[in-house]
Amino acid sequence: MLQAADAGEIMAEKMKSGKEPQKVQSPVEIRGFRMFSGLISRAEQEEMVAAVRDVVAAAPLVQPVTPGGRHMSVRMTAAGRLGWVTDRRGYRYEPLHPSGRPWPAIPAQVMAVWQAVTGIDREPDCCLVNFYAEGARMGLHQDKDEGDFSFPVVSISLGDEALFRMGGQDRAEGTQSLWLRSGDVVVMGGAARLAWHGIDRVRHGSSTLLSQGGRINLTLRVVAGA
Ligand code: MD3
Numbered sequence: 001m002l003q004a005a006d007a008g009e010i011m012a013e014k015m016k017s018g019k020e021p022q023k024v025q026s027p028v029e030i031r032g033f034r035m036f037s038g039l040i041s042r043a044e045q046e047e048m049v050a051a052v053r054d055v056v057a058a059a060p061l062v063q064p065v066t067p068g069g070r071h072m073s074v075r076m077t078a079a080g081r082l083g084w085v086t087d088r089r090g091y092r093y094e095p096l097h098p099s100g101r102p103w104p105a106i107p108a109q110v111m112a113v114w115q116a117v118t119g120i121d122r123e124p125d126c127c128l129v130n131f132y133a134e135g136a137r138m139g140l141h142q143d144k145d146e147g148d149f150s151f152p153v154v155s156i157s158l159g160d161e162a163l164f165r166m167g168g169q170d171r172a173e174g175t176q177s178l179w180l181r182s183g184d185v186v187v188m189g190g191a192a193r194l195a196w197h198g199i200d201r202v203r204h205g206s207s208t209l210l211s212q213g214g215r216i217n218l219t220l221r222v223v224a225g226a
Pocket residue numbers: 128130138142143153155162186188192193194195197198199217219
């Protein structure tokens with residue numbers, strides 16, 4: 001099922017931006033999910049974790065509650081003009097953290113990854129930060145609150161390994177799973193943009209990046225009307 005993606009596709013996208021194309025490895029593509037394994041070096045991961053700590057200091061992690069009243073096991077915060085939030089009032093993007101303060105800026109290193117893998121000139125509006133402590137998971141879902149699905153979502157994994165499950169646009173389609181490791185980047189565009197996906201489990205303590213263990217996932221999103 002694994003199929004080498006067309007590296008030229010990404011380079012062609014970069015040319016469109018009018019910027020110098022950056023050399024990134026060609027991704028492995030699985031049903032529209034483009035996987036750049038180990039794209040981010042250990043030193044860059046460490047810098048990114050330091051930047052995420054600054055984000056969390058300005059916009060503390062919260063344990064989100066679904067509209068149905070369930071507490072999510074993942075803790076979240078965000079950077080950028082908008083942050084994704086959920087509470088009893090619903091799922092939505094908000095310009096302010098629940099504290100009432102604006103979200104901090106998306107770290108430059110994170111923006112650089114978006115540019116390297118998408119070549120898109122439009123900056124993402126939101127960098128959602130998911131933190132998985134021991135035992136946290138994320139059920140199968142679609143990301144549909146952005147309103148515009150023509151832009152890809154980019155995911156960056158940091159810390160402990162996670163079993164990522166991906167399906168199709170229809171919930172009834174079969175799923176495939178793979179382990180995401182620290183430094184991996186996944187781009188969900190085209191058909192994969194509205195695919196069902198989730199995190200079944202995290203191997204606590206499998207990475208030395210975070211001294212207390214755990215996993216950070218950053219997702220970069222363009223939100224319509226932002
Ligand atoms: C496919 N996060 O934040 S990243 C999420 O690892 C989310 O924390 C997971 O699902 C995590 O919504 C998975 C991979 C991912 C992220 C966003 C997507 C896959 C996606 C949006 C559309 C389609």
